[in-house]
Amino acid sequence: MQRRRILQGGAVAAAAALLPASVRAVAAPAAGTDYPSAQWAPASTSNYSVSNRPAAYRVDFVVVHVAQQTFSETIGIFQNPAKQVSAHYVVRSGDGFVAQCVREKDIAWHAGNWDYNTRSIGIEHEGWVDQPAYFTDAMYEQSARLTADICDRHGLPKDRAHIIGHHQVPGSDHTDPGANWDWVRYIRLVNLL
Numbered sequence: 001m002q003r004r005r006i007l008q009g010g011a012v013a014a015a016a017a018l019l020p021a022s023v024r025a026v027a028a029p030a031a032g033t034d035y036p037s038a039q040w041a042p043a044s045t046s047n048y049s050v051s052n053r054p055a056a057y058r059v060d061f062v063v064v065h066v067a068q069q070t071f072s073e074t075i076g077i078f079q080n081p082a083k084q085v086s087a088h089y090v091v092r093s094g095d096g097f098v099a100q101c102v103r104e105k106d107i108a109w110h111a112g113n114w115d116y117n118t119r120s121i122g123i124e125h126e127g128w129v130d131q132p133a134y135f136t137d138a139m140y141e142q143s144a145r146l147t148a149d150i151c152d153r154h155g156l157p158k159d160r161a162h163i164i165g166h167h168q169v170p171g172s173d174h175t176d177p178g179a180n181w182d183w184v185r186y187i188r189l190v191n192l193l
């Protein structure tokens, strides 16, 4: 995601605790999501490509992002047809709440690389790369549960060759999830949960 800064440190807990009206308005039972624990918060249909994966493209990667936004701002960006960006999932900092914005069969626009977009599932995390306080225990745990479920359903090994950072996408000029993201912990949790 873009690096625009709207919210600096302070209101972390308050922002994380709020489910935005935009999400409440469209919230549906979890039955429609690919990940049972996720709440459906659909992106604008202008912000992703409809597909029929894995028939059209095999899913080879989970791409880990840090949004450089709050949770609610991230959902709002995905719902804005002018933004031309989306990810399949967004994980909230304070409690690890997971929203699904794009179906896994469809191609979200998150990696900045069409080939990688077609072959991956993107997970955005609320927060900023230089503010590790956003990377809470709850967020690591719930994100790891989500990634483990994705890996199980798509037959992906739970390792760093298949669970990658946005910065590892060829041609990417993004640094997320950044030096404060604890990859050792994350991969351990993915294999544990």
Ligand SMILES: [Zn+2]
Pocket (backbone or CB within 6 Å): 001, 064, 065, 066, 110, 166, 174, 176
């Ligand atoms: Zn990213």
